[in-house]
Every structure is written in C-alpha cells, then in structure tokens.
Amino acid sequence: MANWIDYLSLVLTFSIITALVYGGFVAVKATSSAIQSTKEKLKNKGVNVSKHGVSVKTSKRYDREDYLDATQRGFIKAMKASSAGNQSEKPSNGEIQREGSASDKSERYHLRSRKAHVVDK
Numbered sequence: 001m002a003n004w005i006d007y008l009s010l011v012l013t014f015s016i017i018t019a020l021v022y023g024g025f026v027a028v029k030a031t032s033s034a035i036q037s038t039k040e041k042l043k044n045k046g047v048n049v050s051k052h053g054v055s056v057k058t059s060k061r062y063d064r065e066d067y068l069d070a071t072q073r074g075f076i077k078a079m080k081a082s083s084a085g086n087q088s089e090k091p092s093n094g095e096i097q098r099e100g101s102a103s104d105k106s107e108r109y110h111l112r113s114r115k116a117h118v119v120d121k
Contacts, residue, residue: 039049046057062070 048055
C-alpha cells in the first residue's frame with residue numbers, strides 16, 4: 001500500500017508536468033503574437049511576408065531607362081574605386097606631357113591618357 005509521500009510525489013510530478021505544458025503553450029502564443037505584430041508592421045511599411053515568400057511594394061515602377069541608369073552609376077562607381085581608373089603619371093600643372101622626339105615623325109594626341117604619343121605615318 002502507498003503511503004502519503006507517494007501520493008504527494010505523484011501530485012508534485014503531475015503539477016510540474018502541467019506547469020511545463022502550460023508554459024510551452026504560453027511561449028508558443030507569445031511567439032505567435034509577436035510574429036503577427038511584426039508581419040503587420042512590415043505590411044504597413046510595404047513588405048508582405050507570407051508562407052509563400054516575401055513581396056515588396058514600391059511606389060514607383062522602374063522601366064528600362066531607370067534600370068540602365070542605376071547599372072551605369074554602379075559601373076562608374078566601381079571604375080572610380082578600381083586602380084585602373086587612376087593614373088600615377090598625371091601632369092602636375094594640367095599641361096599635356098609629350099613623349100619621345102618629333103624630329104621626323106608626326107605627333108598625335110591620345111585623348112584618354114592626355115599624353116602625346118609619337119606615331120609613324
């Protein structure tokens with residue numbers, strides 16, 4: 001026959017299990033409500049989150065010209081950041097430097113490097 005300590009431990013065990021299950025339900029409910037409120041806030045900002053994915057609402061439609069402009073801006077920024085766009089031999093006073101002698105050769109100017117190159121005819 002069971003004595004009162006066995007009954008007390010049974011009640012205590014069931015109460016601990018019940019408290020853990022109740023705490024789990026409260027945690028799931030709090031997490032679910034936090035997710036719902038976050039979805040509503042994002043939806044108000046124009047971001048719709050669903051089980052199928054995320055969609056973003058924009059106030060402006062981009063056409064081909066806008067896309068090309070953005071691409072060109074990015075390309076120019078990348079070129080300016082690269083070392084290929086920077087020349088180490090720039091004239092200090094803004095004048096065109098000349099290379100070689102022009103004794104019997106004609107001179108033509110190279111527009112990109114702003115230097116005079118001697119070219120044979």
